[in-house]
Amino acid sequence: MNRLKIAQLKMMILEGESVSLDFKKTITSCHKIAKTMVSFANNKGGKLFIGVADNGSISGVKSEDEERYMIEKAATFFIKPLLEPIFEEIYIDDKIILVVDILQSEQKPHYALGEDEKWWVYIRVKDKSVLASKIVVDVLKREHKETGVLIEYGSKEKALLGYLETNDRITLKEFCEMLHLSKRRASKILVKLILMGLVRVHTSEKEEFYTAS
Secondary structure (H helix, E strand, O other): OOHHHHHHHHHHHHHOOEOOEEEEOOOOOHHHHHHHHHHHHOOOOEEEEEOEOOOOOEOOOOOHHHHHHHHHHHHHHOEEOOOOOEEEEEEEOOEEEEEEEEOOOOOOOOEEEOOOOOEEEEEEEOOEEEEOOHHHHHHHHHHOOOOOOOOOOOHHHHHHHHHHHHOOOEOHHHHHHHHOOOHHHHHHHHHHHHHOOOEEEEEOOOOEEEEEO
16 A cells, blocks of 8 residues: 555544544444444445544454454344445554445435344444434435425425525424424424435434424
8 A cells, every 4th residue: 555545544533523433443243333334325425443532542353353353233234225345454654454335326225233123224423423303314314315305385394494594493382383384394493405405414322403404
């Protein structure tokens, strides 16, 4: 490997974990690594650096075959639809780093098998893998299947867009209360407007809210 690429990888490690990069010193749980892999596939893809601690220190992997086995096992049996990770072994400072590429999927949403034996959808938010809301799951299900979303603007859609013209944000609960809507009805309106690109969803570990695009 040329020096330029190694320098680029060192710079990525120095900059730390992000929406598209996650460090793992070692793989200890297929459940946990499946969660991270799914969050990348449901977003715009990402890389796993195996053999790098959370603080960016490079420890290297003791056995790249064992780490690769854990990743492949998670991709096949702990994720649905299954994923096909891309592997590359890189030597940095005489230590082996296993780089795993997870591409953005066209089969969204992907589910990860949790330790509770239930299947959950995760998305990547900054440097965390966060449980997706039902609204986000519905958007993921439909965004690659619909070439265009047509919607007749009713009074409720107009009211929401009008509200967001003069206010920074709104939550699902606030939207329900504002127009006296059921959660199901309000969610359907939000999903359609998100797919049209008129409303943007913002997810964090604590809350989810919506803004005008």
